[in-house]
Amino acid sequence: MKEPFANSPDPDLFYHSVQHHYCLQKLELALRLRRGLSVVIGAVGTGKSTMCRALLQLLNDDSGAISVHLILDPAFASPLEFLATIATTFGIEKEDSSEWQMKEAIKNYLLHQGIDKNIIPVLIIDEGQKLPVFCIEILREFLNYETNHNKLLEIVIFAQEEFSESLKDRPNFSDRITSLHKLGPLSFKETCNLVRYRIQQCRNDGDTGPELFPWSSLLLIFLLTKGYPRKIIMLCSKILLAMLVKEKTRATLSLVWNSAGETSIPQISNLSKKLYGGGILILLVGGVLLFNSNGSLITSVKERFEPKKSTQQVVRDPRSPSTGRIVHKQSPDTGHKSNLNSVTASQPPPDELGYLIVLKGMSLSRMVTRVYGRFTEHNLRMVLKANPYLSNPAKLKVQTKIFFPRLPNSSTSKLTPILVRLGEFNTLQAAYDFLISNLKTGEAMRILPMWNGESRLFFLVVLEKKFQEEKQAQQAIARLDSSFRSAATVIKNLDGIPL
Structure with a gap:
């Protein structure tokens, strides 16, 4: 038994009060949507540092799509020292460089990460009230690095209340804040x-x-x-x-x-x-x-x-059949399947892939990423459109059903013919549960919805990596965790229509 009241910011002991949970969910959404600048302000002892570590833990679980970098004490003496620290944090080696050279190196790094690798670089700064004026100006310049669609660097600042005055004095920086949260004491x-x-x-x-x-x-x-x-x-x-x-x-x-x-x-x-x-x-x-x-x-x-014990109630689907939407009924799952059905084109695929039931700790952004393979604003809008009763997507109620529509622009052209299949399931929920239960193995997996062309919708869980040769796929299977190595198979050709 470890000490429950240690004064270190342990994310495993982070209590999700209403305001803290709401703040954490909004931060994650803002980062995944690449909004740019988020700021969390609170008095001393309101849980900012612990939330900072909880956010780090949350983002590190998705290290393939997000790279997280942390600065704990931003009380820098000069612009060059600040830039050198950021460069070191990003893994950029630039010794004896000028300020301009440092900025160019950081810009090139962000372009390579954001465009070439499609990775979201996130810079988290704790104790933000210590930021000197020149640091704020440099961060403002970094926020100018962007494509036509999103920012190249996500910045999250955790600061005490005096940072509000710094923001008031610098409107050219504060007007770039897309997500501002203020933490207070608990009830x-x-x-x-x-x-x-x-x-x-x-x-x-x-x-x-x-x-x-x-x-x-x-x-x-x-x-x-x-x-x-x-x-x-x-x-x-x-x-x-x-x-x-x-x-x-x-x-x-x-x-x-x-x-x-x-x-x-x-x-x-x-x-x-x-x-x-x-x-x-x-x-x-x-x-x-x-x-x-x-x-x-x-x-x-x-x-x-005495605090009342929470009772979890299943939130029923509020949409009535009169809406005219086609809802694909999920049949009981029968577990892994050994063969894929052959493809015919006699019936169109359903408009809906199925639903997932929200459990504690689940976020909408993670579900979207794992169901569709990546998180985009378009995918999020489609899910929100399919679930109009979600009043606050950043704060999902436990046991709510989240329906996932079939994306209209699905295409097989981006899929290489050789994949490694880890399991096959009749329902989206069963495939998702399998994926979640095996996250600790460290394998990058995704769900691949399939349609057999007639009446069967099924879901493959495959390795995220695609292969050009069967030998490479077999080598990947040999490196798998023993818990599901025996069930893994190589798929050369998909006997179904990916959705």
Whole structure:
């Protein structure tokens, strides 16, 4: 069991509050759509650095399409030092170069990555409030590097609130921001969820264990920290340490109170002393516990303050048959198939490939990439058009069905005849589940929807790489993970119509 309240920005312990989850989803969409500049602003301790690491982890899972580069402390002394750091981060070797030579080298690198390799370079800057004026001007110049369709460099800046003043003073930079987010403290319910989430993440699998923080102690923690994540984590760390020393199994009010007095955060320490000296704590806790906003007595204190357990409900497809859209019915999956049906052209393919059910942690951009092989604005628009009930694509509800249309411009001309097939499935959901379950193997895979020309829609999961010779494909199979090496086969000719 690792420490649940370590003060390092561990992305595995990142709690997705409503505002943090919304911000992370919008950042990912902005980056994949190549919008240019995104800025996240928040007070000290609102979770910016942890979100920065969570974004890094999210993007690194798709390292084939995105290259991520991080600058932690941008307090540079000169423009040349800033440019040299960026060049080194990008892997550009330019010793003893002038500013102009550095900029040209970086521009050529971005052109090569964005156009020749179709890779999205992302530069993430933490502690952005430390950026000198000349650094902001250089970043503004980088945002001018673009094609007719998108930016060549994506920039994400995480900064404290004083960075807002820098933006006001530089309208030629701030008007380039396509995605601006402001983070604030957590609510009481979110404070409870954060504490419990971190503890549960650090427990052994299946171990529920005793409840270390009762609701009354969580309320006091919230009052003392005002909902700021860093203060919550630091205080809870002190509390856990005190519990170990005193051999306690629960964080009592007195233990929370004493730990707050010993904390190194001045606001918490001063507040605890003031509350204790004036007896205000009793009024705060007692008043909130006994009365609701209307002044009536609460019959169950725990019912008011205990965070309600989330209940996941399946969101039914709100589209009625009267819309006239053809919906392809998914039949129960029968697993891997050994033979492909022969092609006939008697029936047109369906307008819809099927649907995926949203699970926790899934994003629309990732689903689009894995279903269609790449993420483009056109593909995203087609999916949004097929799902008009999605009010916020950046924040998908768990158990929502996302329908994926057949793209009208599908073509077989871009496909080479030799592929490595890892599995064949009757439904899009089954193919997607297979792909997701094998991501840890490190193999680059994609889904290839197929139509047999009559009445059968099926889905191949193939290696993303295409081969010119059968020998190359066989060598690729030999290098596969043993978990699905035996099921992999070489396909010389597709006995179906790729959609």
